[in-house]
Amino acid sequence: MSAPAHHVDDQWPHEPEKATLEGRNKVIGFWLFLGGEAVLFGTLFATFLALRNQIGDGPSAAELFKLPMIATVTAILLVSSLTSVFAIQAMHRKEVKAMLNWLIVTVILGFCFLGMEIYEFVEYVHEGHTFTTSAFSSSFYTLVGFHGAHVAFGVAWISILIAQVRKKGLNLVTAPKVYVSAIYWHFIDVVWVFIFTVVYLMGKVG
Amino acid sequence: MAHTVKRHRGIMDWLTTVDHKKIGILYLLAGALFFGIGGIEAILIRIQLIKPMNDFVDAQTFNELITMHGTTMIFLGAMPIILALMNVIVPLQIGARDVAFPFLNALGFWTFFFGGILLNLSWLIGSVPDAGWTSYLPLASVDYSNSHGVDFYTIGLQISGLGTLIGGINFLATIINMRAPGMSFMRMPMFTWASFITSALILFAFPAVTVGLILLMFDRLFGGNFFYVPNGGNVVLWQHIFWIFGHPEVYILILPAFGIISDVVSTFSRKRLFGYSSMVFATVLIGFLGFMVWAHHMFAVGLGPVANALFSIATMLIAVPTGIKIFNWLFTMWGGSIQFTAANMYAISFIPTFVMGGVTGVMLASAPADFQFHDTYFVVAHFHYTIVGGLVLGLFAGLHYWWPKMFGRMLNEPLGKVTFWLFWIGFQLTFFIQHFLGLLGMQRRVFTYLPNQGFDKMNLVSTIGAIMMGVGVILFLVNVVITSTKPKNLGNDPWGDGRTLEWTIPSPVPEYNFKQTPLVRGYDAWWKEKMEGNTEMPAAEPVGSIHMPSPSILPFMMSVGLFVAGFGFMFAKDDFGNTALNFLFGNHLIAAFGLLITFGCMFLRSVKDDHGYHIEPEELEQKGVKA
Ligand code: HEM
Ligand SMILES: [Cu+2]
Numbered sequence: 001m002s003a004p005a006h007h008v009d010d011q012w013p014h015e016p017e018k019a020t021l022e023g024r025n026k027v028i029g030f031w032l033f034l035g036g037e038a039v040l041f042g043t044l045f046a047t048f049l050a051l052r053n054q055i056g057d058g059p060s061a062a063e064l065f066k067l068p069m070i071a072t073v074t075a076i077l078l079v080s081s082l083t084s085v086f087a088i089q090a091m092h093r094k095e096v097k098a099m100l101n102w103l104i105v106t107v108i109l110g111f112c113f114l115g116m117e118i119y120e121f122v123e124y125v126h127e128g129h130t131f132t133t134s135a136f137s138s139s140f141y142t143l144v145g146f147h148g149a150h151v152a153f154g155v156a157w158i159s160i161l162i163a164q165v166r167k168k169g170l171n172l173v174t175a176p177k178v179y180v181s182a183i184y185w186h187f188i189d190v191v192w193v194f195i196f197t198v199v200y201l202m203g204k205v206g
Numbered sequence: 207m208a209h210t211v212k213r214h215r216g217i218m219d220w221l222t223t224v225d226h227k228k229i230g231i232l233y234l235l236a237g238a239l240f241f242g243i244g245g246i247e248a249i250l251i252r253i254q255l256i257k258p259m260n261d262f263v264d265a266q267t268f269n270e271l272i273t274m275h276g277t278t279m280i281f282l283g284a285m286p287i288i289l290a291l292m293n294v295i296v297p298l299q300i301g302a303r304d305v306a307f308p309f310l311n312a313l314g315f316w317t318f319f320f321g322g323i324l325l326n327l328s329w330l331i332g333s334v335p336d337a338g339w340t341s342y343l344p345l346a347s348v349d350y351s352n353s354h355g356v357d358f359y360t361i362g363l364q365i366s367g368l369g370t371l372i373g374g375i376n377f378l379a380t381i382i383n384m385r386a387p388g389m390s391f392m393r394m395p396m397f398t399w400a401s402f403i404t405s406a407l408i409l410f411a412f413p414a415v416t417v418g419l420i421l422l423m424f425d426r427l428f429g430g431n432f433f434y435v436p437n438g439g440n441v442v443l444w445q446h447i448f449w450i451f452g453h454p455e456v457y458i459l460i461l462p463a464f465g466i467i468s469d470v471v472s473t474f475s476r477k478r479l480f481g482y483s484s485m486v487f488a489t490v491l492i493g494f495l496g497f498m499v500w501a502h503h504m505f506a507v508g509l510g511p512v513a514n515a516l517f518s519i520a521t522m523l524i525a526v527p528t529g530i531k532i533f534n535w536l537f538t539m540w541g542g543s544i545q546f547t548a549a550n551m552y553a554i555s556f557i558p559t560f561v562m563g564g565v566t567g568v569m570l571a572s573a574p575a576d577f578q579f580h581d582t583y584f585v586v587a588h589f590h591y592t593i594v595g596g597l598v599l600g601l602f603a604g605l606h607y608w609w610p611k612m613f614g615r616m617l618n619e620p621l622g623k624v625t626f627w628l629f630w631i632g633f634q635l636t637f638f639i640q641h642f643l644g645l646l647g648m649q650r651r652v653f654t655y656l657p658n659q660g661f662d663k664m665n666l667v668s669t670i671g672a673i674m675m676g677v678g679v680i681l682f683l684v685n686v687v688i689t690s691t692k693p694k695n696l697g698n699d700p701w702g703d704g705r706t707l708e709w710t711i712p713s714p715v716p717e718y719n720f721k722q723t724p725l726v727r728g729y730d731a732w733w734k735e736k737m738e739g740n741t742e743m744p745a746a747e748p749v750g751s752i753h754m755p756s757p758s759i760l761p762f763m764m765s766v767g768l769f770v771a772g773f774g775f776m777f778a779k780d781d782f783g784n785t786a787l788n789f790l791f792g793n794h795l796i797a798a799f800g801l802l803i804t805f806g807c808m809f810l811r812s813v814k815d816d817h818g819y820h821i822e823p824e825e826l827e828q829k830g831v832k833a
Contacts, residue, residue, distance in 0.1 A: 021383070025306040029379040032409060036371060040413035043447060047421065047432065054431075054438025132429040135438035142424065142432075160812055173815055 012094045013172075017179035020172050030180040034187050041191050044146060045198060048139040052203070056134035059127055061203030070200045073116045074192065077151075080109035081189040084182045091178055096170045099178070103162050106185065110155040117148050140199065147195055150188045157181055214757055222757035224308035225717055229315050230293030231612065236319050237286035243326060244278035245679060247271045252636075252672040255665050258657035268653035269336040270355070274329075276339030277359065280455070281366060282322040284597055288462045289318075289373050291604050292401045294612050296377060298708035298715065299398045301386025301724045301731075306379035308755045309811070314372035316765035321366025324772050328358035335359035338651060340448055341422065343433040343441040348426050354776055360423040361772040367412050367419070368768075374408030377401055386707070387746040388726030392486070395706045395730075396479060397604075399486055400465025403493040407454045407461070410497070415451035418444060427775060442507060449500035457496040460592060461489060463600025464531055467553045470603050471535050473703050474550035475542025478730060481534040488527035488534075495524045505573045506580045514573040521571035528564055532557060547701075548622030552603035555630055556596065563591030566641065581651070584644025590637045602629070602682070607701075614694035614714040621685045629678030635671025639664045705733035710743050718752045721826055752821045764807045771800025 013019040017027055052061065087102035121141070124130075131141045158181050165174050214222050223229060251271050254262045263271065297305055305311050328334045333353035337346035346356045381394070381402045394402075422444065424430035431437035433444050472479040479485060501509060501517040509517075535557055544550070566588040570576050579585060609617045643664050648655060655661050699709040710732050711720060722745035728734045735743055774797025782788055790796050 025379050025383050028382055029307060029310075029375055032375045032378050036375070036409045036413045039410050040417055043414045043417040043450075047417070047443060047447070050440055050443050051432065051438065054440075056431075056437050131424075132431065133437075135431040135434070135440070138424065138430040138432055138439075142421065142430070157812075160809065164813055168815075177812075 014092070016091065016094075016170075016172055016175035018176075020176075023172065023176035023179075026176045026180055027183075030183060034183065037187065041143075041146070041194075044139075044143045045194065048143045048199065051135040051139040052199075054135035056136070058133035058137055059129050061136070061140075061199075064124055064127060064129055065200050065203050067200065067204060069116065069120065070196065073113050073120075074196050076109050076113050076116070077189050077192050080106045080113070081186055083109065084185045088179060088182050091170065091175060094170060096165065099170065100162055100165060103158055103178070107155050107158050107162070110151055110158075110185075114148065114151055114155065117144070117151075121145075144195060144199065147188060147191055150191070154181070154185055154188060158185070218759075219757070221762050222312075222759045224312050224755050224757055224761075226293045226297055226305045226308065226311060227612070227715055227717075229311055230290045230295075232315055232319075233286040233290035233293060234612075236315075236322065237283055237290055240278050240282035240322055240326070241284075241287070241679075244275050244283050245676060247275040247278065249672060249676055251275060252669040254653065255655075256669040257666065258655050258662055260654055263653070265653040266336065269338075269651075270334040272651055273335045273338050273341075273355075273359075274326075277325065277335065277363070278322075279593075280339065280459070281363060281370075282318075282325070284459050284593070284601075285370055286318060287601050287605075288404070288459070288597075289315075289370070291397075291466070291601070291608065292373075292377055292404075292462065294715075295608055295708055296398050296401050297380060297384070298611070298711065298719060299395045299706050300381060300384060300389050301707050301720060301726060302380065302384040303719050303723070303752065304384070304755070305376055306383055307376045309758060309761060309816070310372050311376050312758070313761035313764060314369045314376060316369070316761050317372065317768060318366045318369030320765040320769040321362050321364070321369060321772075324365060324769055325358050325362025328355060328362075331358075333358070340452070341444075342448075343422075343444045344435070346422065347433060357423070357426060357776045360419045360426070361776055364416055364419045364423070365765075365768050365772055367416050369765075370408055371412045371416075374405040374412070377405040378409065381405075386720075386723050386726055389731070392483065393726060393729045393731070395465075396468035396482070396485055396489075397462070397465035399489055400461045400468075403489050404458050404461045407458045407493055407496060411451045411454035411458065414447055415455075418447035418451065421447075423775075427778070442504075445504050445507065446500070449503045450497070452503065453500040454493075454496045456589075456592065457492060459597045460600075461492065463556070463597045463604075464489065466600045466604035466607070467535060467556050468531075468538075469706065470549050470553040470607050472538050473607070473701060473705055474545045474547055474553070475539050476545075476703055477538055477542040478733075479534065480537035480540075481530070482729060484530055485534050488530040491527040492524060495520065495527070499524065502571055502573075502576070505576045518571055518573045522568055525564060525568050532561060532564075545703075547606070548617070548619055548626055549603045549606035551623060551626050552599045552606065555626075556599040556603065559591060559595030559599065559633075563588060563595055566591065579644060581649055582644035583640040583648045583650055586650050587637050587640035587644060590633075590640070594633055594637070599630075602626075608708075609689070610696050610700045611708055611713050611715065613689075614696055614712075615689050615692050616696060616700060617689050618685050621681065621688070625678050625681040625685060628681060629675055632671045632674025632676075632678055636668050636675060637671070639667050639671075643668075699732075705730040707731055707743070718754065718821055718826075722749055723747050749823050749826065751823060752826070753818055754821060755818045756816050758811075758816070760807045760811050764804045767800045767803030767805075767807065769800070770803065771797045774798070774800055 016023070018024050083102050083105045087099045087106065090099035090102060129137050131138055161174070161178055161181055165178065168174060213219070220228065220232065250263065251268070254260055254268055293311070331354070333355045335341070335355040335358055337351050337356055341356060341359055344350055381398060385394070421430065421432040425432050425434060425439075431439045433439045433441050435441065468479055468485060499517055499521045501513060502521045505514050539554070566584070570579055570585065570588060606617055606622055609615070643661060646660055648661050694714070696713045698712055700713060701709070707724060707726070710724065724731070724743035725746040727744070732743065774791060774794060777791045778794055778797065780791065782791070
């Protein structure tokens with residue numbers, strides 16, 4: 001392979017995630033998978049929008065949501081997206097150490113997000129907003145909970161990848177894995193931006 | 207890195223295979239199994255309806271039969287046979303050695319299979335889904351369907367739908383990334399194009415129904431309120447979610463048949479497919495419009511005149527690209543030297559039958575008229591003309607056409623023709639008359655009817671037709687058995703008129719498909735070479751060592767895990783009269799155990815690299831590599 005100037009070294013290609021056929025398959029397959037995920041969340045959003053005013057005897061969105069807290073978790077998740085970008089940039093430069101460190105920061109931020117979300121749900125349950133309270137509550141917990149489950153999966157996944165790269169090093173097999181996990185992380189970040197808007201902001205303004 | 211990988215034999219070979227041809231055969235076997243079950247259910251339905259006030263089965267059993275018939279046929283009968291042909295044929299048609307994700311391909315099959323088994327175990331456990339294949343609310347809620355029946359439906363279809371979704375992603379990636387040099391998109395055979403668009407529809411339609419099923423499951427198992435009106439739920443929401451999936455699903459079913467018909471008709475007319483690019487365009491357009499018309503199933507719900515009018519027009523628009531296809535097939539045959547093989551008889555007869563289904567479709571698309579037709583046998587006739595007269599005839603055409611490629615043996619032609627006539631006449635007898643039953647006002651999904659409404663004779667005829675179709679299917683199985691005793695002695699191109707790449711390699715196909723990746727120089731690549739006097743495809747690479755993925759038991763285990771978890775969730779609140787069982791299920795320990803298996807296998811897959819193995823050129827020369 002010829003080595004244009006911007007290559008880090010002769011072995012490390014410009015886009016390691018797409019340097020092998022397996023890598024290219026993985027990346028395209030993962031984008032397709034996210035297409036399906038978009039429909040999945042789209043349907044959950046549609047359900048929430050259809051049911052969000054059916055609060056029955058339970059508390060309303062405006063009574064429940066505390067924006068400062070939500071804004072904080074939003075900021076945490078957005079920053080974690082940024083740190084995963086740094087990780088991928090480090091990967092492209094084959095700076096394994098930096099990449100791992102940025103991934104670790106991403107995972108920690110993911111854990112913070114999850115912790116705060118669990119705290120939030122527990123609070124709501126205390127205020128009489130449980131899964132079975134109303135159509136609003138069922139659709140709220142399902143939409144936000146699905147997102148939370150995705151974050152949890154992502155945290156576990158990236159942690160496993162960190163361990164793998166530690167053990168096997170960064171190569172053309174592990175690079176595509178790290179790359180797609182970062183796309184995944186951005187995706188759940190984007191979904192959260194919609195949740196922040198549709199669930200929380202629209203819930204506050206009524 | 208020539209790793210020696212242990213090659214399994216016998217049953218283990220099938221459980222661990224990641225070879226797309228073998229997975230195709232597994233899909234075919236599973237599809238045949240479920241098709242058989244659904245067929246028996248159909249015959250029982252027709253026996254119940256053979257005469258007025260019949261008491262062959264009671265109303266509850268009848269509801270179970272129609273629910274399971276529809277669900278089984280669509281999700282577990284038709285889908286896997288489509289996926290069987292896609293698996294075996296698509297990689298060959300694009301000149302690929304393998305699919306993009308062999309491991310996921312196996313996973314897709316096994317999840318599909320275990321989901322289907324879970325659903326059908328409902329018969330053995332004795333609480334069967336009974337709310338119709340559309341599972342409308344509130345009928346499907348715990349209030350009105352208070353057994354585990356509908357739980358089998360929600361959980362079984364979630365698991366099997368996951369498998370189908372994985373299959374769809376695999377084929378999209380395969381077709382995008384794995385085409386041989388020169389095989390541009392506009393040179394792909396029509397079956398591959400149809401599989402491509404069908405896979406895209408699967409990708410965008412199945413997640414919607416998955417969400418719907420999850421919501422219904424949450425309502426039934428965990429006290430959710432999505433469809434529970436007293437707490438603010440909305441039953442029409444289910445209908446929207448179901449049909450946003452449901453209408454694309456009917457095009458998921460029919461597009462592959464369109465593809466098969468295109469390939470078969472053109473092969474046996476010895477002519478290039480007429481209007482290839484318009485065919486591609488029509489396929490894409492149908493796929494797109496398929497997402498815009500779901501509410502035509504809900505005209506009678508009361509969405510209002512504006513919504514009904516818009517969906518009416520959108521629905522009628524689909525007839526335009528469909529018409530383009532019909533004319534292209536006719537013009538392909540025009541002036542061709544047509545051979546009436548069994549495959550081609552199925553294909554040609556598809557055309558008028560499917561037109562009938564399309565015409566009744568456009569009639570139904572007119573909202574005011576649909577108020578009359580809705581929920582009568584007219585609708586039943588419509589969708590059986592499209593599904594049986596369309597898809598099933600297409601599948602039979604495809605099976606007869608590609609059987610030699612899959613198994614190295616030609617199905618018996620005279621017997622195939624007898625089967626065709628039995629099945630085809632039986633089909634017309636069964637369903638033609640149902641149009642009139644519907645117009646006279648006979649309602650679908652009702653377990654019996656009163657005498658002297660003019661229904662009696664027509665129902666008798668319909669039942670006789672159904673039995674003929676059943677005999678036809680049995681004859682097909684006899685043909686399969688007879689064929690399997692014949693020697694495997696076919697050449698690469700047993701029809702002599704093959705046009706596409708699958709006819710350039712041995713039948714059955716060796717595990718690596720192409721010894722050398724072919725170089726494609728035009729549409730109908732193989733025909734083009736034949737016309738230029740060549741006896742094989744030009745190669746795009748020298749003979750070399752071929753990399754193969756290793757077999758793995760993990761896909762099977764992951765699916766078993768989901769299967770166990772499904773049962774765990776379903777029976778969590780049951781009293782078994784046994785403390786140990788109550789403890790295990792009640793604390794969701796069984797469910798957790800199942801999920802642990804699945805995620806554990808996923809973890810193993812992630813951390814263990816698969817180096818695969820190589821088939822070396824010497825081995826290729828010996829031809830002894832058919833594992
Ligand atoms: C020109 C094309 C088509 C049009 C305009 C059309 C139109 C319609 C309409 C309006 C209905 C609703 C009838 C009612 O419930 O009152 C319907 C039902 C149905 N159609 Fe079609 N259709 C077309 C093609 C197809 C195809 C290709 C298939 C399957 C391969 C199909 C399968 C079905 C099924 C399964 C139902 C009934 C679902 C149920 O209620 O159980 N249709 N069609
Ligand atoms: Cu439809």
